[in-house]
Amino acid sequence: MSAGRFLLSCWVALAGLSVGTVWLGSWLGQGAPRGLTLLILLLAVAKAWLIADGFMELRHGPRLWRWLLLGWPLALALTRQFHVGLGRLRGLDAQCGAVAAATAGR
Amino acid sequence: MWFFILAELSVFAILILAFAVTQQLKPQLFAESRQLLDSSTGLAMTLSLLSAGLLAALAQERVRRGRPRQGAALLLAALLVATVYLLLKLGEYRHLLGLGLGLEHNTFFTLYWILTGFHFLHVLLGMLIFAWLAQRCLRGRYGADNPSGFESGVLYWHMVDLVWVLLFPLVYVLD
Numbered sequence: 001m002s003a004g005r006f007l008l009s010c011w012v013a014l015a016g017l018s019v020g021t022v023w024l025g026s027w028l029g030q031g032a033p034r035g036l037t038l039l040i041l042l043l044a045v046a047k048a049w050l051i052a053d054g055f056m057e058l059r060h061g062p063r064l065w066r067w068l069l070l071g072w073p074l075a076l077a078l079t080r081q082f083h084v085g086l087g088r089l090r091g092l093d094a095q096c097g098a099v100a101a102a103t104a105g106r
Numbered sequence: 107m108w109f110f111i112l113a114e115l116s117v118f119a120i121l122i123l124a125f126a127v128t129q130q131l132k133p134q135l136f137a138e139s140r141q142l143l144d145s146s147t148g149l150a151m152t153l154s155l156l157s158a159g160l161l162a163a164l165a166q167e168r169v170r171r172g173r174p175r176q177g178a179a180l181l182l183a184a185l186l187v188a189t190v191y192l193l194l195k196l197g198e199y200r201h202l203l204g205l206g207l208g209l210e211h212n213t214f215f216t217l218y219w220i221l222t223g224f225h226f227l228h229v230l231l232g233m234l235i236f237a238w239l240a241q242r243c244l245r246g247r248y249g250a251d252n253p254s255g256f257e258s259g260v261l262y263w264h265m266v267d268l269v270w271v272l273l274f275p276l277v278y279v280l281d
Contacts, residue, residue, distance in 0.1 A: 004167060014156045018274075021275050021279055022148070037281070040275050040279060041275065041280070048272060051267050051271065056268075065108055069268075
């Protein structure tokens with residue numbers, strides 16, 4: 001595949017993933033499945049990887065720089081999801097505390 | 107150039123995480139405030155930035171093949187496409203300011219203005235770099251033998267794109 005065609009393929013994939021992000025986002029808050037947020041984040045990571053490996057040509061670059069650039073979006077997405085999970089656990093914990101207090105009050 | 111990119115990505119990572127963590131602390135406020143943003147405008151901005159990135163990458167290919175004039179033309183096309191982002195973003199900023207949703211309106215908009223404003227400044231710098239690279243290409247300063255300065259400029263733009271693809275779902279899409 002020529003370099004021009006390869007770059008064009010990257011762009012088509014990036015555009016498709018961007019449209020997909022907005023389309024999936026329109027389902028949020030309408031009884032959407034739980035994993036939808038994670039899926040949208042994974043699409044963002046895939047886009048970042050396409051830019052790093054395709055446009056920035058890191059697929060041919062030094063391994064350390066490649067993994068640093070590929071790791072950056074993944075670390076951000078995972079940290080965000082970890083924080084979301086932590087928030088849910090705290091909410092659950094507070095609910096359990098309220099139920100226990102109500103039970104003890106009876 | 108790679109060290110500079112890594113430093114820039116670290117600063118953006120701190121801002122993006124600050125946004126994500128604050129969203130968890132104030133989910134209701136963030137969900138309500140986000141509804142005042144238009145995700146289709148965000149999508150148009152994304153496509154504009156990515157298209158400029160494609161044209162810049164194609165320009166780089168031409169310069170490496172010893173065709174700097176074609177490279178300059180492609181870079182000017184990239185500049186034109188990036189202007190679409192610029193106009194859309196300025197339109198969005200004007201719209202929000204018209205509604206009184208400035209930096210001090212609430213936590214969401216404080217972080218929105220800091221995060222997108224910082225990125226906006228990077229896009230402006232990227233466009234200036236494109237213009238500078240294009241005029242140097244036309245003067246024959248870059249070619250198959252010495253493309254490295256050109257490559258560094260284009261790399262900077264891809265970094266701006268890389269940040270945006272993470273920033274876009276976080277600010278415009280995710281609840």
